[in-house]
Amino acid sequence: MIRGNKIAVPLLTCERHEKRGGRLCNGVLVTEDRESGALSFGVVSDIGKDCESSRAAYQPDRAFMALDFGLSTLFAGDDGSLPGKDWLRALRVYDQRITSIARGQQRHGRKPRDSARYREAVASLRGWIRTKVGRVLNALVAAKRPTALVLERLNFQNPALSRRLNRIIQNCGRAVIRAKLADFQDRFGITSEEVNPAYTSQTCSCCGYVDKRNRRSQSTFTCLWCGSTMHADVNAARNIGQLRALSIGSAFQSKASVLAELVRQFRERRVRSTRSGGRSSTADPRSTNPCFGGEQAITARMSGQTKAPNLVLSTLT
Numbered sequence: 095m096i097r098g099n100k101i102a103v104p105l106l107t108c109e110r111h112e113k114r115g116g117r118l119c120n121g122v123l124v125t126e127d128r129e130s131g132a133l134s135f136g137v138v139s140d141i142g143k144d145c146e147s148s149r150a151a152y153q154p155d156r157a158f159m160a161l162d163f164g165l166s167t168l169f170a171g172d173d174g175s176l177p178g179k180d181w182l183r184a185l186r187v188y189d190q191r192i193t194s195i196a197r198g199q200q201r202h203g204r205k206p207r208d209s210a211r212y213r214e215a216v217a218s219l220r221g222w223i224r225t226k227v228g229r230v231l232n233a234l235v236a237a238k239r240p241t242a243l244v245l246e247r248l249n250f251q252n253p254a255l256s257r258r259l260n261r262i263i264q265n266c267g268r269a270v271i272r273a274k275l276a277d278f279q280d281r282f283g284i285t286s287e288e289v290n291p292a293y294t295s296q297t298c299s300c301c302g303y304v305d306k307r308n309r310r311s312q313s314t315f316t317c318l319w320c321g322s323t324m325h326a327d328v329n330a331a332r333n334i335g336q337l338r339a340l341s342i343g344s345a346f347q348s349k350a351s352v353l354a355e356l357v358r359q360f361r362e363r364r365v366r367s368t369r370s371g372g373r374s375s376t377a378d379p380r381s382t383n384p385c386f387g388g389e390q391a392i393t394a395r396m397s398g399q400t401k402a403p404n405l406v407l408s409t410l411t
């Protein structure tokens with residue numbers, strides 16, 4: 095390329111673009127991919143007119159739908175749906191391919207992004223994520239017709255994948271979901287909000303008991319207090335919806351204050367449930383649960399081991 099000279103870039107159309115409709119604007123969007131260094135060109139269309147009619151036609155069926163980006167499924171709905179269940183297998187295949195090309199490049203002292211094969215593999219992974227996320231969210235919105243979507247602060251990572259792949263899907267997944275959410279807002283007036291992810295995987299969505307040990311494995315959640323068992327990601331999605339209803343866990347609240355609020359609300363509920371029968375199981379899981387430091391102090395003091403100077407009497411319910 096010579097500076098000042100014009101270049102011609104052929105633009106390919108795709109089904110998504112054709113379906114989108116709207117009026118073509120006099121401008122082209124050029125973006126550089128940070129991972130692969132590839133340039134991409136896109137035409138810009140004004141869909142304002144189309145959106146007005148689709149927004150007017152959209153009839154919500156429920157107030158909101160909560161979604162979790164989980165460890166084993168990537169996606170879970172508060173209605174128990176797990177639309178991303180098979181994603182991890184496919185991501186692992188991408189991971190192996192991308193990691194092996196990157197290693198090969200590094201062995202020869204070259205940067206991964208200098209390899210065309212590497213750039214192609216990353217671009218193909220991105221396309222796959224865009225398609226998958228788009229399909230899942232479209233299907234959810236079409237089936238559930240929510241007024242709002244509630245999500246955790248987007249954390250698109252999985253311990254079963256390499257650091258490199260996690261970095262790629264984290265950046266790309268976030269961008270894809272944000273774009274999709276903006277599109278929903280334009281087209282259907284669906285709003286979206288993010289809640290704090292603190293303790294959504296450790297809290298029981300049935301009784302509100304917080305305990306790290308509630309999470310038995312990556313996919314199983316069994317509450318030590320009430321015994322409820324369900325898919326860990328579905329439990330998290332339900333918590334996300336409940337956090338919103340309880341108006342705690344704003345995206346900027348500290349982890350400690352979210353925990354303090356969860357523990358306080360659990361204690362309040364427990365007072366009520368004890369009066370109406372309560373829990374019959376043997377050992378109290380709170381006595382060995384660091385989240386319930388207060389109860390631990392009480393137990394310790396009662397057995398005469400230590401004196402707890404910060405004991406708050408109102409916790410003796």
Ligand SMILES: [Zn+2]
Pocket residue numbers: 298299300301302303317318319320321322
């Ligand atoms: Zn429970």
